[in-house]
Amino acid sequence: xxxxxxxxxQKELKEGFSAIEIAKKYRLTRxxxxxxxxxxxxxxxxxxxxxxxxxxxxxxxxxxxGLVKRxxxxxxxxxxxxWMHISExxxxxxxxxxxxxxxx
Numbered sequence: 001x002x003x004x005x006x007x008x009x010q011k012e013l014k015e016g017f018s019a020i021e022i023a024k025k026y027r028l029t030r031x032x033x034x035x036x037x038x039x040x041x042x043x044x045x046x047x048x049x050x051x052x053x054x055x056x057x058x059x060x061x062x063x064x065x066g067l068v069k070r071x072x073x074x075x076x077x078x079x080x081x082x083w084m085h086i087s088e089x090x091x092x093x094x095x096x097x098x099x100x101x102x103x104x
Contacts, residue, residue, distance in 0.1 A: 004028060009036035 004026050012022045019033045 004032070004036070006036045006039050009033060010040050013037070013040075 008026075009022060012025075017025070019030055019037065022028075023030045023033045
């Protein structure tokens with residue numbers, strides 16, 4: 001079996017040889033030659049799409065200012081409402097459990 005590259009197959013095809021003739025010349029199967037032909041066709045099909053540069057379309061300074069809210073806190077302080085009551089209960093429970101053998 002000969003080493004045949006896609007470039008060699010492409011050159012032979014440009015010279016006018018058919019896939020069967022190329023296969024016989026290099027002692028390969030037609031399937032191997034058709035694999036190279038498919039590879040050549042796929043190279044021709046690939047076209048990269050140009051990506052839009054959105055950095056030029058968007059005013060990022062203005063967009064960022066719209067996202068930032070100045071002077072606002074997003075913290076919920078409702079947990080402070082019962083804080084004193086909960087702390088008194090927990091301190092009372094701690095005092096009871098820390099002195100189990102102390103008499104009253």
